[in-house]
Amino acid sequence: MAQTPQQRAANARYARREEGKMGKPVEERVKRTKQDYKSPISKGWIIVLGFVLAGGAIFELLKLFF
Template identity: 60%
Template sequence: MAQTPQQRRANEKYARQEAAKRGKPETVVKKQKKEKAPISATWVLVLAFVVCGGLIFELLRLFF
C-alpha cells in the first residue's frame, strides 16, 4: 500500500529527529519530563474543603 502525503511527512519528520540524535549520549537525547502530581490541584482543594470545612462547620455549630 502506498503512503499518503501525511504519512510521508510524518515519516520524514521522525527520520530527521532520529538523525539529529545519532552520536549523542543518551542523557542529552532524552528530554527531561516534568514531574506531575498524581492528583490535580482542584481535587486537593475539594478534599481540603471537605475535611477542613466539616471541622469549621462543626465548630460554628458548637459555639453558636
C-alpha cells in the same frame, strides 16, 4: 503498496527527528527531569484548596463538640 504523500512527509519528519538524536547520550535525549517539571496548579491555590477542604472538616468537628 506505495506511500501516500502524507505518509512520506510523516516519515521524513520522523527521520529528521531521529537523525538529530544520533550520537547523543540518553540523558541528553531525555529532557524530562524533576527540575523541568512544573505543576499545572500553583502552590497558593493548593494551600487555598487544602484550607477549604480541611478547614471545613475542622469546623464541623468543632461544631460537634462545642
